[in-house]
Amino acid sequence: MITLSEVAKRAQVTAATVSNVLRNREKVHPETAERVLKAIAELGYRPNLNARALKKGRSSTLALMLSNIANPFYPEFVLAAERAARSAGHFLLVCNTDDDAKVGQAYLNQIAGTFADGVLVMNTDIAFNEFCTSTMQSVPILLTMWERPEAPPALPCIAVDFARAGALAAAHLLELGHRDIGMLIGDGCGGLQNARSDGFLAVLRAAGIETDAAAVLQIRDSIDAGYAACMQLMANRPQLTAIFATNDLLAIGAAQALITLRRTVPDDVSVIGITDIQLAHQVHPALTTVAIQTAAVAELSVDRLIRLIQTPDQQPSMVLAPPPELVVRASTGPRRAASS
């Protein structure tokens, strides 16, 4: 494959100049441009995906802004989004805003209308959402993983019914006979994951079960935090027979803590999470969880962002992602008759 660099070398210009000639974006001296076009013809250079996309008057580079690349959920989303973007002829650049709205604003300032022709913003905090709204005039922005479909934001978004995810987890534990249930609520990048816990509690209440405040902890969403919180939870309430965590990292940390406490999962205590990250099936015992179908949401998000760039006026303000689904593995089981 002939590369842009080889064209540049033959034409004795920089790669940027070749790129500018292909894009007609900056004034290139006519003699230089002719030399570049001659080199392209002689070498039989085929412009890459990007150049082709530009020819059609389409944008070519998307950006994905996420808050915490160290949380394994985000890399899984990136992987699927990058593949979806590329198969549609677009590049995807990823910006990690490090859980800091100011950093997010700096990146958005940097990329809006220059590098990126459209930006996907993953669940962030309210301050940043407001900033996105003010930037929307210079570049199309699509929020994704919006957790509350019943309260749409001012920007176009892809919403996931996280309350339903919580409800499915509750129904599963109730069906297994659990009544003494602890809750670990993650305080994630988009704020407290309370759409999930609200959905969970609604089902419990409908069944006539009230969760004691002492059996609920709010913590950062990491394995380490889930571990520490579960130790505390079991010290507070040793009679618990199940733990619901609003995300898999917390649930995995909780299961590790139970091993340390020599409580068997699921015979003594059942554990369930939400998300279905890769690690959920890789730990032992494999984690029961509610899958939010990360790859499908990523693909939908990329598809909708491209539409938003191409025909902004024809797009719905909110699109609902496929519904979450219960995935039963080895970490949940019937409440033991002995423990009550």
Next chain:
Amino acid sequence: MITLSEVAKRAQVTAATVSNVLRNREKVHPETAERVLKAIAELGYRPNLNARALKKGRSSTLALMLSNIANPFYPEFVLAAERAARSAGHFLLVCNTDDDAKVGQAYLNQIAGTFADGVLVMNTDIAFNEFCTSTMQSVPILLTMWERPEAPPALPCIAVDFARAGALAAAHLLELGHRDIGMLIGDGCGGLQNARSDGFLAVLRAAGIETDAAAVLQIRDSIDAGYAACMQLMANRPQLTAIFATNDLLAIGAAQALITLRRTVPDDVSVIGITDIQLAHQVHPALTTVAIQTAAVAELSVDRLIRLIQTPDQQPSMVLAPPPELVVRASTGPRRAASS
């Protein structure tokens, strides 16, 4: 904080035009430029990090190309690299090449000399390294996580002494009395991780121990592959008392397999990896590993890339990262007298 978008709105231009005025990069109509500068003055707009960096004639945006964002090692590197870049006044854009050299080439074509003023390329295959060499004329490229310091590439690089990492793992297992040791060699994005296994085997051989070929498996570096390979290894050689894996994912998968086989870690079988990803201390039992000090390597890489951009002629062709270090946790212990 006044944003670029607000300036654009007041001056009735796009954000891209404001950006162009700040950079003097494209011809902006003088009247338009004056309107933009007036808006900047009236609003008291302070250009962001990027604009300030550009004023000093410094580049502002770095790119990091990696092959497999789904492998948890990479997000940890990204996190540290992004923080290092930002604290030096640079943005970092991440490209996931999805383990495909052709995709890597397309990204590099896209970003070289346009979006990015310098590119960090993480351990990739030989074909891609050659491509990088041909692109080096249009943008500074620094390879990082180069696994064989004794054989430097044609490009500037940051090398990690992975043979030493393997040697440290071997010395640790020998000291604990292990003689029947299985090996899981990862076939990673940069090819077979044989610098690590060579370092390991050299120490074993120096101690008069030959590893049987049947106790060595070469596999993709993932938890799932480590799990499957360990099942196979223990079926082939039930007398093994220790397993060395060239990376933590394989080691974690192996430990999970041993649990399934009801072999206790470390009483029956010790397990050791290389890298020290976050997960290594989060699993139960916590994994003994050789830390390659990911964050330190990421910071060094960013620092060296910036120098390469600023003063390309004064930079050494290879810089050695801080040496790997043994981190003893709970997954390794003395060989039991019973098993021999």
